[in-house]
Amino acid sequence: MTGRGGRIGVIGAAGQLGEAVTRAFAGGDVVMTVRRDPRHGQLLLDLGEPASIRAALDEAKPGVLVLAAAMCHVDGCEQDPATCGTVNVEGTRAVAGWAARHDARVVFFSTDHVFDGTAPISGEDDAVNPLNAYARSKVAGERILRELLPERHVILRTAWLYGPDRARRNFALRLVDRLRAGERVPVPSDQWGAPTYTADLAAATRFVVERDIAGTFHATGPELVDRVSLAQRIAARFGVDARGIVPTATADLRQPARRPLRVALRCDRLAALGAPAFRRIDAGLEELHAWVTGDGRQ
Numbered sequence: 162m163t164g165r166g167g168r169i170g171v172i173g174a175a176g177q178l179g180e181a182v183t184r185a186f187a188g189g190d191v192v193m194t195v196r197r198d199p200r201h202g203q204l205l206l207d208l209g210e211p212a213s214i215r216a217a218l219d220e221a222k223p224g225v226l227v228l229a230a231a232m233c234h235v236d237g238c239e240q241d242p243a244t245c246g247t248v249n250v251e252g253t254r255a256v257a258g259w260a261a262r263h264d265a266r267v268v269f270f271s272t273d274h275v276f277d278g279t280a281p282i283s284g285e286d287d288a289v290n291p292l293n294a295y296a297r298s299k300v301a302g303e304r305i306l307r308e309l310l311p312e313r314h315v316i317l318r319t320a321w322l323y324g325p326d327r328a329r330r331n332f333a334l335r336l337v338d339r340l341r342a343g344e345r346v347p348v349p350s351d352q353w354g355a356p357t358y359t360a361d362l363a364a365a366t367r368f369v370v371e372r373d374i375a376g377t378f379h380a381t382g383p384e385l386v387d388r389v390s391l392a393q394r395i396a397a398r399f400g401v402d403a404r405g406i407v408p409t410a411t412a413d414l415r416q417p418a419r420r421p422l423r424v425a426l427r428c429d430r431l432a433a434l435g436a437p438a439f440r441r442i443d444a445g446l447e448e449l450h451a452w453v454t455g456d457g458r459q
Contacts, residue, residue, distance in 0.1 A: 167224020167265075168192060169370070172206055172256065177326035178270065178359050179229035185363035192221040196230065206230075208252025209244070218259045225370055227268045228256055231299075235274070238295035239418035249298035250305070257309040266313040266375075268366055269306050271299045273320040273354060273381065278421030285318070285377045285430055293418035303377070315369050316377040317362065318426060321391075323445065324359030325452040332388075333395045333449060340401040349388045350408035353423040355381035356391060358445035364437045374434065379426035382439045391442065398446040399453075 169186050173179040174193030183193055194206035194217050206217035208230055218226070231249050232238055238245035253269065260267050274296035275289040291297045306314040323333040339346050357380070365380050386394075389408045396403035411420060432438070440448075 168222065170194065170218065170221050170223030170226045172208070172226060172228050173230025174203065176229055177324060177328070177330055178322060178362065179227075180326070181324055181359035181363035182227050182229050182366055185360070185367045192223060194221070194230075208232075208248045208256075211251070211255045214252065214255045215259065218256070218263075222263070223265060225266045225268065226256055226260055227366060227370075228253065229270060231270070233295065235293060235295045235420070236417040238298065239293055242294040245294050245298050246301075249295070250301045253302040254305050254309075257305050257314075260313065261309045264313075266315070266370075266373075267306060267310055268315045268317065268370060269302060270362075271303055271316050271318040272296060273318060273424040273426055274421060275300050275303070275318065276421060276424050276426075278424045282425040282427050283379075284427040285379055292421055295418065312375055315366075315375060317365065317369075317380045318377070319357050319362055319379075320381045320424065320426065321354045321356040322359055322362065323356055324449060326359075332391075333446070334453075336392055336395055336406075337399045337401055337453075340396060340403070340405045343405070345405050345407050346392075347407045347409040347414060348392045349411045349414060349420075351411050351422050352388045352420060353385055353425075354388075355383070355385050355426065356442050356445065357382045358440055358448070360448070361437070361439040361445075365431060365439075368434075368436045369431075372434075378431040379428045380431055380436075380439070381426050381428055382442065382445070383428075384442050385423075385425050386442065394442060395446060398443070398450055 168190045171183050172194050175195040194204045196207050199205050204217040207213045232245050276283045277290040323331040392406045
């Protein structure tokens, strides 16, 4: 089964990326899995429970699995590496193992954090050097896919996801909520990355699935920006007082997980295939604002 005619299984369909992926494949044969409280038509699948993985996939029988679920709280992974490993590594192994036995394909989302940020820009074939437990778990997941599904996997490394999310779990929406509440919000002044709108990553996912593309690709927005500048642009677009943004050095934040301070990913490999362009920050914030105010299409 292939992306052209097979069923798409979206693992983690209730997350902000999973919802975007589900929308991107609207009109196709899509089955959604969630970790808790499945609604009509959804299946229960917990990456930390191998039995639930087998049961859901045996019932769904997808030809392509889009693995949009993960333990992705970076500091939480650092504080609980065992659970991080169970979900992000062993869960990925179970999904990939099922795919290998059933001639299915897997799309896996990885992170810019696989690099340590010391290079001016990093390509897909450059050596990785993860600095925290979350990134190490993603490197391990990548390795599993290459071993178990050498010709039937896609790895999309991305960064700083933001977009529509009913649970308001991303940096942009949380920042707006906190500033509106009158909080002072410490924001790292020395961390740089490429904000990526979830709908764009989802569109890239559909692009590679429909063309049976395999391999590792970098997939981020086109602008490299520091967190404080991003926060100020978010505040301006949403009309909230930016004076609550407190620029703070990473060392002073005392975050449990070590972060690479500046990672730029070279994304020309994906672009050269003809994948849809990723939007710039202001365009993404405009669409997110439209969604929040009820004027958007998403």
